Amino acid sequence: MKKIAVLTSGGDSPGMNAAVRAVVRKALFHDVEVYGVYQGYLGLLTNNIKPMERGTVGDKIQRGGTFLQSARCPEFKDKEVRQKGIDNLNALGIEGLVVVGGDGSYRGAQRLSEEGINTIGIPGTIDNDINGTDFTIGFDTALNTIIDAIDKIRDTASSHERTFIIEVMGRDAGDLALWSALAGGAETVLVPEHKKDIKEVADKIQQGIERGKKHSIIVVAEGVMSGDECAEQLKKYINVDTRVSVLGHMQRGGSPSGVDRVLASRLGAYAVELLMEGESGLAVGIQNNKLTKTKFEDIFSSQHVLDERMFRLTNELSI
Template sequence: MKIAILTSGGDAPGMNVAIRAAVRYGIKKGHEIYGVYSGYVGLIKGDFVKLDHKRMSGIISMGGTFLKTARLEEFKDAKFQEKAVENLKKKGIEGLIVIGGDGSYRGALALHNLGVKVVTIPGTIDNDIYGTDYTLGFHTALDTIVSAMDKLRDTSVSHQRCSIIEVMGRNCGDLALYAAISGGAEILVTPEHKLSKEDIIASLTQYKKEDRTHAIVVVTEHQMDVFEFAKEITEKSKFTSVATILGYVQRGGSPSAQDRILGTRMGAYAIDLFDQKISGVAIGIENDRLVYLPIGVVINNKRPVNPLYKLVTEVS
């Protein structure tokens, strides 16, 4: 069987690991594996490359994706989807592995509906995919955030100030939640755990009365203008406040051991699913067990609120 792999949307540490596992395991199982450059852009251009053991050498420690990635809003158009199917057929490719997030899954579902055998792997640092406890890249990004928090805490303690740290996550607060717990933040603001500015300022004022020397506030992106709010905290509480947006540094870096293990397991599992003639599904991991759900189910459901929020309220 000829199987192609593409990475799409935002890059995430661990994508290369999943590709490597699918290629090496796929070859061992007797398949031909091809890479598609630049996601769906490469699919409609027919930009394929045959992958082998040599090409996989050394990529397990590389962040990002060596196949490159791109966003392609135009792929919603049926004519581009049909062109992609035509290119897959020309190459004799029977199966497609798509590694990415929600938008990538929607493209994969469209191809599945046109008769392509597709399996998806969740590759996004945001951890916002239904049907999986963790996505590829989440734990590496979390390590990056916690490392930055530790450094910011040092200067916050030295200057006795409040540091607001904005992290990625889009519409999911998992990165902020896990970082707040791991980094010992005093206050957390996410889409699932909203706090008013008045409540935050009141808490910080109380902390100052309790003679706390510093405070860390972790915020998921798009919740507020953190720079303006830092000014407001400085004006209305006894804390001097500064804001830091970590930005795209969260996407980079060598994948963590946890992401390497997860990527290896998911990449190999995708090959097993094709061998079992299972397609049109999204791979996930639940309670350390690999699972799969129909892609349509995954993109039409939201992740449940994380039970760890209870822990935040008890220890902050």
């Protein structure tokens, strides 16, 4: 393999730049030419594809977001539209493609693999909702951003004896909410994987008040309900002073943590190795600190599973 390309797609996550850097430098180390596709799959269609050098990815490993940029491209689902992107790659002699992104990005990568472009996926999403890997790039950084926010919010919650409801991202997965609730010492966590009656939450807060507790922190995943909805439902069962904090897109930003930089570097380099070996239709990941590869169809065959032991532990420690 003489030429490969790399793109980032879907929502940005801290560490994407580190992954792109690893792909570029690993490929160049093995005398493989590398091209960057700007604006994700849209860039494939518009031929926004440029050669990459070592210096192109210099001063990027510590930066959040993605310098290759990302863009929504629903039309890429159409086979005839995808063919335009394939033609652009073929015209440049590009034989392999690395796609950094989440579930939707993987589906596009799978189609390209089936249509003749050797393709490898790298899990880049703060949601940590991709099968075949224990962790996705960006999850650790987003988690630490949320924990920092919880710590700060707890200060004011305690000062004013309030119940704060903190809404976090995660789409249909509860990992960000669960991990941040455990690490932040929240009294309650609401995740999509477990339906919880708001009355139970209210009862738990009341029990805390009766023990002399002055404040409470509730972490709610966006896949369950909004923070405002949670506050409204809570008022039906308990009279407490509530405030809602929606952390929003600040969870996506910021300099990637050391964990995410290392993970991105390992996965990016591994993706290049697989392409050089002629592999395709695979996503790389990490399980038990070992690099893994999983077929796209196996990733799509089941949903991401929440760590049940951690969920029980969070409830046990918040009593």
